[in-house]
Amino acid sequence: xxxxxxLSRLPIYLNYLRGLHSDADxxxxxxxxxxxxxxxxxxxxxxxxxxxxxxxxxxGYKVSDLIEILEQQLGYNSLTKAVLVGAGKLxxxxxxxxxxxxxxxxxxxxxxxxxxxxxxxVKTQVFPMEQFENxxxxxxxxxxxxTVDVDSAQPVCDRMIKSGIKAVWNFAPCNLKxxxxxxxxxxxxxxxxxxxxxxxxxxxx
Amino acid sequence: xxxxxxLSRLPIYLNYLRGLHSDADxxxxxxxxxxxxxxxxxxxxxxxxxxxxxxxxxxGYKVSDLIEILEQQLGYNSLTKAVLVGAGKLxxxxxxxxxxxxxxxxxxxxxxxxxxxxxxxVKTQVFPMEQFENxxxxxxxxxxxxTVDVDSAQPVCDRMIKSGIKAVWNFAPCNLKxxxxxxxxxxxxxxxxxxxxxxxxxxxx
Numbered sequence: 001x002x003x004x005x006x007l008s009r010l011p012i013y014l015n016y017l018r019g020l021h022s023d024a025d026x027x028x029x030x031x032x033x034x035x036x037x038x039x040x041x042x043x044x045x046x047x048x049x050x051x052x053x054x055x056x057x058x059x060g061y062k063v064s065d066l067i068e069i070l071e072q073q074l075g076y077n078s079l080t081k082a083v084l085v086g087a088g089k090l091x092x093x094x095x096x097x098x099x100x101x102x103x104x105x106x107x108x109x110x111x112x113x114x115x116x117x118x119x120x121x122v123k124t125q126v127f128p129m130e131q132f133e134n135x136x137x138x139x140x141x142x143x144x145x146x147t148v149d150v151d152s153a154q155p156v157c158d159r160m161i162k163s164g165i166k167a168v169w170n171f172a173p174c175n176l177k178x179x180x181x182x183x184x185x186x187x188x189x190x191x192x193x194x195x196x197x198x199x200x201x202x203x204x205x
Numbered sequence: 206x207x208x209x210x211x212l213s214r215l216p217i218y219l220n221y222l223r224g225l226h227s228d229a230d231x232x233x234x235x236x237x238x239x240x241x242x243x244x245x246x247x248x249x250x251x252x253x254x255x256x257x258x259x260x261x262x263x264x265g266y267k268v269s270d271l272i273e274i275l276e277q278q279l280g281y282n283s284l285t286k287a288v289l290v291g292a293g294k295l296x297x298x299x300x301x302x303x304x305x306x307x308x309x310x311x312x313x314x315x316x317x318x319x320x321x322x323x324x325x326x327v328k329t330q331v332f333p334m335e336q337f338e339n340x341x342x343x344x345x346x347x348x349x350x351x352t353v354d355v356d357s358a359q360p361v362c363d364r365m366i367k368s369g370i371k372a373v374w375n376f377a378p379c380n381l382k383x384x385x386x387x388x389x390x391x392x393x394x395x396x397x398x399x400x401x402x403x404x405x406x407x408x409x410x
Contacts, residue, residue, distance in 0.1 A: 004407060011399040019380040036380070080402050089298035096294050099378050099395035104402050143405060145398075167405040169398060173304050175224040175241070183408065185401045189392070190304035193350075193374060194216040196390045197285050197309050200348060200372040202209060203388065 002073070006047045011103060012037060013047065014070040018102075022063040029060030079106040083141050083165075085156045086148035087112040087126045090171060094147060095124045105143065109135060113152075136163035146170045207278070211252045216308060217242060218252065219275040223307075227268040234265030284311040288346050288370075290361045291353035292317040292331045295376060299352060300329045310348065314340060318357075341368035351375045 016037055017028070034044035048054075048061065051073045055061040071077065079101060084091055087110045094100075095110055110126045112118055118126040127135065135141070144160040146153055146168060153172035160168060167183040170176055173191075178184055221242055222233070239249035253259075253266065256278045260266040276282065284306060289296055292315045299305075300315055315331045317323055323331040332340065340346070349365040351358055351373060358377035365373060372388040375381055378396075383389055 007403055007407065008400060011396050011403065015378065015393060015396050016380060019378070074399070074403065075406060080405070089294070089301050093294035093298040094394070097394065100398055103395040103399035105398050143402065166408075167401050169401055173220065173224070175221065183401060183404055185397065187394070187397060188220060189299070189302065190308040191216050191220050192390065192392060193305055193310050194279070194308035195213060196372050196374055196388060197348065198212055198216065198279065199388055200285070201280060202212065203371075 002050050006050050007074075009039070009043075009047055010051065010070055010074055013044075014067060014074065014103075017063055017067050017070070020063060024064055026063045027056070027059045027061060028063050028066075030055060032060070074104055076102070076104040080104055080143055081106055081108045081139060081141055082143040082145055082169075083108060083132075083136060084110040084124075084145040084147060085112070085129070085132070085160070086110075086146060086152070087114075087117040087120065087122070088147060088149075091145075091147035092120065092122050094145065095122045107145065108139065108141070111135075132159060133163045136160070136165060140164070142166045144168050146172055146176075148172060150174045207255050211255050212279075214244070214248075214252055215256065215275055215279055218249075219272060219279065219308075222268055222272050222275070225268060229269055231268045232261075232264045232266060233268050233271075235260060237265070279309055281307070281309040285309055285348055286311055286313045286344060286346055287348040287350055287374075288313060288337075288341060289315040289329075289350040289352060290317070290334070290337070290365070291315075291351060291357070292319075292322040292325065292327070293352060293354075296350075296352035297325065297327050299350065300327045312350065313344065313346070316340075337364060338368045341365070341370060345369070347371045349373050351377055351381075353377060355379045 030045040030048050031041055034041045052069050082105050084107050095107060107124055110124050111129050111132045112126050113129045118128060142165055144165040146156055148156050150172050153174055154176055157168055157176045161182055169185050171187050173188050176184060235250040235253050236246055239246045257274050287310050289312050300312060312329055315329050316334050316337045317331050318334045323333060347370055349370040351361055353361050355377050358379050359381055362373055362381045366387055375389060375391050378393050381389060
């Protein structure tokens with residue numbers, strides 16, 4: 001049984017290894033991975049041993065094997081189906097973002113109350129909001145992405161929960177009210193940029 | 206002198222207070238803020254006292270005053286100028302994102318090597334990459350945003366550093382190589398969604 005803490009770090013290892021663009025037969029040690037990611041060496045070694053059974057002495061892990069093992073472990077072969085509400089600029093950018101499927105999530109459909117937004121050329125089909133509840137129930141959707149503006153975010157979130165969605169990825173910069181058993185991850189891009197800006201101003205470089 | 210730890214939390218307080226959409230004369234206690242943000246009560250009380258001189262006994266802080274104090278403290282009246290490279294879908298979504306200026310950063314210009322991208326209808330002007338270095342030097346730009354694809358990210362980052370940029374906000378899902386004195390914040394959206402997905406699958410709700 002792999003611990004929750006280990007599981008939560010697996011995508012970070014996977015992301016790092018993919019970013020290396022290594023040769024087919026390249027090897028890497030747990031120590032090198034730990035150093036690159038600023039993790040403790042013991043943590044990295046234990047995490048990787050838990051999923052892989054351990055690397056080869058002195059040379060470590062074959063990068064391509066480790067990537068495959070991590071993908072399997074994270075269930076990336078069985079994609080979680082998600083829906084997105086709000087097919088504006090940010091929403092459409094996310095719909096065309098290719099990386100999500102490589103990390104286990106497929107945005108199956110998008111919804112928008114604006115008829116024009118429904119007909120903009122994106123690969124993923126954009127449906128009218130009236131079809132939202134039925135779509136989610138029929139397709140057993142458990143993950144919802146909110147890219148509407150602040151004023152619409154709470155009603156959209158409420159409709160998601162009512163339709164059976166259990167995890168919400170929210171890009172609207174506001175505090176959504178949800179019950180305790182629903183997962184929420186706020187992606188406040190302005191806050192993220194603000195942090196970088198403050199650090200820059202503090203360092204005064 | 207306000208500590209770095211306190212400063213790093215100020216945008217989070219500001220974001221929370223703005224999200225309340227309070228009446229003009231509403232008050233809030235440090236305790237209530239701490240609870241909502243999952244911060245320690247002592248932390249929140251000390252942070253807010255450091256910037257404001259303390260709330261009124263029993264009733265706390267006037268929300269509108271506290272927002273104004275936080276904005277002043279964070280220098281949000283003197284916007285940091287930023288440039289963005291990569292005027293694709295995600296880049297253009299960021300260019301139209303209104304929240305950044307409310308958090309102290311203004312994206313002054315965007316750059317793209319693709320002539321078509323330069324002429325897409327966004328408010329912020331999109332210049333050809335040839336003008337990048339001069340623009341950054343002439344306008345004393347210290348903050349750069351990367352929204353190009355993985356293959357172009359490292360060369361773009363290198364050009365940013367050479368042009369005097371000291372902080373990089375990177376949306377390309379890769380590990381950029383930079384010198385130690387440059388700040389980098391990786392915004393890996395796929396990784397963020399992957400974490401939510403794993404937590405959802407773990408909870409099995």
